[in-house]
Amino acid sequence: MHLAHPGLKNPEYYVPGLPVDHVAQRYGISPAEISKLGSAENPYGASPKAKAAVAEAIESMHLYASWTAEPLRQKIADTYGYEPNQVICGSGETEVIALIIRAFCEPGEEILMPGPCFPIYHLFAEAEGRVPVLAHQATDRGTMAMDVDAYIDAITPATRIVFVTNPHSPSGTWMSEADVRRIVEAAPHALVVLDEAYVHYSGGPGYIHLAHDYPHLIVLRTFSKAFGLAGLRLGFGIAAPSIVDALLAVKPTWNIGQLQLAGGIAALDDDEHVERTVATIIDSRGYVQDRFEALDRFRMVPGSASNFFLVEILDPDIGSTQVFEGLLERGVIVKDGSVSFRGLDQRFLRCDVNLREHMDRLVAALADLP
Ligand SMILES: Cc1ncc(COP(=O)(O)O)c(C=O)c1O
Missing domain, CATH: 3.90.1150.10 (Aspartate Aminotransferase, domain 1)
Known part of the structure; x- marks a missing residue:
């Protein structure tokens, strides 16, 4: 059965x-x-500051943490120049990706992603009955970088979500801000997801500021890489409050525990x-x-x-x-x-x-x- x-x-x-x-x-x-x-x-x-904060937070492990991860939301908002109601926290960026697919695309509808890409995008899309469209034609076989014009051509009126990963995975290649803006502006009818999991290694600040400019963009970050907290499970997204509100509605209520909260807040100060x-x-x-x-x-x-x-x-x-x-x-x-x-x-x-x-x-x- x-x-x-x-x-x-x-x-x-x-x-x-x-x-x-x-x-x-x-x-x-x-x-x-x-x-x-x-x-x-x-x-x-792991970030030494995060380790110390997690050790201390063990004392509050018997208490439910804020279901919206409020202290961490506040810290992320302060760090990147946003308001707390523009921040959604997840048990890893992976969870935020799952929430986005559920909240911004109905079963049978299309989600555009580069081909190849981080497999979680299409695995979750398929598990949720959404249709992943992998734009293989947009990958240049010599450099394995994404051809932005070809990717924009792959956006159709049926596209509900557009994934952009910068630096890209698996190639690691970097896209200019002008190219990211072109993609976002080519999909005003869809939610554009800019996944900046590996942004620190580009040596620059990335494009988290773009969430100020576009009401249909969400920028994702993780604590798993440069902060060294892959085993703690923590990631977040920054977007307009209306996008965050929808994600909160599909979020498993207490997805972030006391240890994650403490570790994330401390890591953001561990330059x-x-x-x-x-x-x-x-x-x-x-x-x-x-x-x-x-x-x-x-x-x-x-x-x-x-x-x-x-x-x-x-x-x-x-x-x-x-x-x-x-x-x-x-x-x-x-x-x-x-x-x-x-x-x-x-x-x-x-x-x-x-x-x-x-x-x-x-x-x-x-x-x-x-
Ligand atoms: C492109 C990309 N995005 C997001 C993630 C998710 O990271 P996490 O769920 O650990 O925050 C990864 C992890 O490997 C990744 O490669």
Whole structure:
């Protein structure tokens, strides 16, 4: 008997980057010898200020937190120059994405997204009976960057939501403010979602200010990356109050607990941690780019402004799954493009930028493949 709705008959789930323990056990490699380059986490761990605040907040763990995450909303609003009623907090940005799909698109209606893109967009759309439209034609195969004109052409009167990811995932490429504005202005009848999960690694402030200019735009951010709080689960969106009000109505009421509240508020004051992380990632990005020059069967796809990049396999006799498995045997975890991103075939892998020693391991392991 199948009780779930028909769209959930053979559900497809998100494929996360593999954990260290799994690889250590399967290949008998010591965890210290493993490079985890498939989940774009922070090499320095959590913000120390957030850790201290979470430890203190344990004392209030028996109390329900504000259902709108009010103290955090206030802090986010103050930090970015908005009002608290323009902020929606989620258990990770992922939850905010789920709420957006539910609130701004009816079953059977269309959601436009780049192809390839962060898979959560289409997985949640399908699970909720909405129709994801992946604009594969808008991805340039040489740079893997998005062709903005082609993406704008893909917007139709039937489009209800338009996703834009900047820096993009999986390519890491960066879009100019003028191009983002062009997309937003081409879809006045839809909700445009600007996902800035990796914005810190661009080295600039990003485009969160655009939510002041457009009543049909929501800008999303996460605490999982530069703040190092992927395991705490915290993300947020900034938009016009009417958009936030709709999202509050579909939000599971107490989605943010006391520990998340405290950690998020403290992390926003931890400039030192963010700056150290960003400086390291930008340094390592240049470093690994130079190291790739020595490889002749693999190409680092240029242009990443993020903490990951695409590797293209130039040797036609090997595929991404084979390379993925070969790297695992050598203690290096990455993402197999053919498994992790719809529309990326057997030619690509996505690898994190991390400390130089891990970049050395990645390059050495690629060079060592048969
Ligand atoms: C493009 C993009 N957006 C959003 C997220 C969601 O992050 P979280 O749910 O951890 O806040 C991720 C995580 O990998 C991502 O790659």
